[in-house]
Amino acid sequence: MKKTLGNLVGGLVGAAVLNIVHQAVAQFSEDAPRVDKVGEEALSKGLDKVGVQPPQGEKLFLTTLAADVISNAAYYSLIGMARRKNIIGLGLASGLVAGVGALALTKPMGLDDKPITRTKKTKYMTVAWYAIGGLAAGLVIKSLRK
Structure with a gap:
């Protein structure tokens, strides 16, 4: 149970770091990826498909944001399945895979990928932010295993 809780805490920290970086950099750089816009479109389309009126605005x-934190926390918590000595590397690798996945899967899922693929810099930042989240999760999970 203690290991599972540590994995969940690490996953939550990784998801929080990811979202804080996304939102903070978006305030200062017009090249910043806007994963939130992709998420809003996905949520709206998903709710429409099941006949539920999606929320608007704020x-x-x-x-x-809540759905993003929950899903990324669950994903990053899987990093804790590795042996302690491999956790940080797996955290980084998991983040890189998530970032590349965001770039590669958005359009095939029927979503507008421009918020995360506008420029090369935007693409690099998308992958980097997910990698930072994975690394943060790995560091927390490893530190809680001591």
Whole structure:
């Protein structure tokens, strides 16, 4: 149970770091990826498909943010499945895979990929932010294993 809790805490920290970096850099750089916009579109389309009126404005942003934190926390918590000595490397690798996945899967899922693929810099930042989140998760999970 203690290991599972540590994995969940690490995953939550990684997801929080990812979202804080995304939102902070978006305030200062027009090249910053806007994963939140992709998430809002995905949430709206998903709710429409099941006949539910999607939220609008700030409520849509907050609902998407909550869903993003929960899903990324669950994903990053899987890093804890590795042996302690491999956790940081797996955290970084998991983050890189998530970032590349965001770039590669958005359009095939029927979503507008421009918010994360506008420029080369935007693409690099997308992958880097997910990698930072994975690394943060790995560091926390490893430190909680001591």
